[in-house]
Amino acid sequence: MGKRKVSTGSCLFVCVIIIFAAAVGVCADKITITGVVVAMDWDDKDNVVAVSIETDSELYYVSENAAGEKLRELLDRGVKVTGIPGKDEEGNKTIAVETYEILDD
Numbered sequence: 001m002g003k004r005k006v007s008t009g010s011c012l013f014v015c016v017i018i019i020f021a022a023a024v025g026v027c028a029d030k031i032t033i034t035g036v037v038v039a040m041d042w043d044d045k046d047n048v049v050a051v052s053i054e055t056d057s058e059l060y061y062v063s064e065n066a067a068g069e070k071l072r073e074l075l076d077r078g079v080k081v082t083g084i085p086g087k088d089e090e091g092n093k094t095i096a097v098e099t100y101e102i103l104d105d
Helices: 003-026 066-074
Strands: 031-042 048-054 059-062 078-087 093-102
Touching: 031 059, 031 066, 048 066, 059 078, 066 078, 066 093
Parallel strands: 059 093
Antiparallel strands: 031 048, 031 078, 048 059, 078 093
16 A cells, blocks of 8 residues: 555656646747848758848847748748747757748838
8 A cells, every 4th residue: 555655656746747847848938039031051952941030139040840941931031030049059049930920121
C-alpha cells in the first residue's frame, strides 16, 4: 500500500512539472516588430528559402514555420510582425512569426 502512495505522489509531481512547462511555453514573451522583408538565402534554383525582417535598428531572422514561409512572398514589403523572439546558434536574433500584417507602401 505504501508503494501505491509513492507512485501517486510521483505521478502528481510529474503532472505539476508538465503543467508548469506548458505554462512557461504559453506565456513566452511575444514581441511586435515593424520592418521590411529581406531575402537571406536562396536554393540552387534561385528560390528564396530564408528571410529576415530588417527594422530601423535590428535584423531578425524569420524562423521556419507556416507564417514565416508566407513572408517569402513579400520581399521588400513593409510588415508588422508579432511572434516569439529567440537566438539562433550563431547568436543572431530570430522571430517565430505568429501573425503579420502587410503595411501600406
